[in-house]
Amino acid sequence: QVQLVESGGGLVQAGGSLRLSCAVSGFMLSRYAMGWFRQAPGKEREFVAAIRWFGGSTAYADSVKGRFTISRENAESTVYLQMNSLEPEDTAVYYCAAGLSGLGQNAIDYGYWGQGTQVTVSS
Numbered sequence: 001q002v003q004l005v006e007s008g009g010g011l012v013q014a015g016g017s018l019r020l021s022c023a024v025s026g027f028m029l030s031r032y033a034m035g036w037f038r039q040a041p042g043k044e045r046e047f048v049a050a051i052r053w054f055g056g057s058t059a060y061a062d063s064v065k066g067r068f069t070i071s072r073e074n075a076e077s078t079v080y081l082q083m084n085s086l087e088p089e090d091t092a093v094y095y096c097a098a099g100l101s102g103l104g105q106n107a108i109d110y111g112y113w114g115q116g117t118q119v120t121v122s123s
Helices: none
Strands: 003-007 010-013 018-025 033-039 046-052 058-060 068-073 078-083 092-099 117-122
Touching: 003 092, 018 033, 018 092, 018 117, 033 068, 033 078, 046 068, 046 078, 058 068
Parallel strands: 010 117
Antiparallel strands: 003 018, 018 078, 033 046, 033 092, 046 058, 068 078, 092 117
16 A cells, blocks of 8 residues: 655744655655645645655755755655745645656656645744
8 A cells, every 4th residue: 555644844934944754655666756746725736846766866846946955765765855944935735746757847747645744934
């Protein structure tokens, strides 16, 4: 059974940091890329970052480059999103996803999704 379980969201002031985690189980991670997406109220789901489990290459949305870092821990089958210098515009539900289409930046590139974790950045 494929499971992606996010954690680490919360309320933080602008300029602060949060680290999101996504624990993964039920499939062979080495074949997959993992992505983080976010969705703010009234907006479409948007790409944030992605990482290939094998090799570790990464991709980022322009809006988060230099502030967010995606990484994975093989031993724990967990992918992380370190978010620094948070801005009110980063407020959204953040979703972890897994897919076989490389470092895709579209939601359709990912076949498995977590339930999401809320991140709220106050000004």
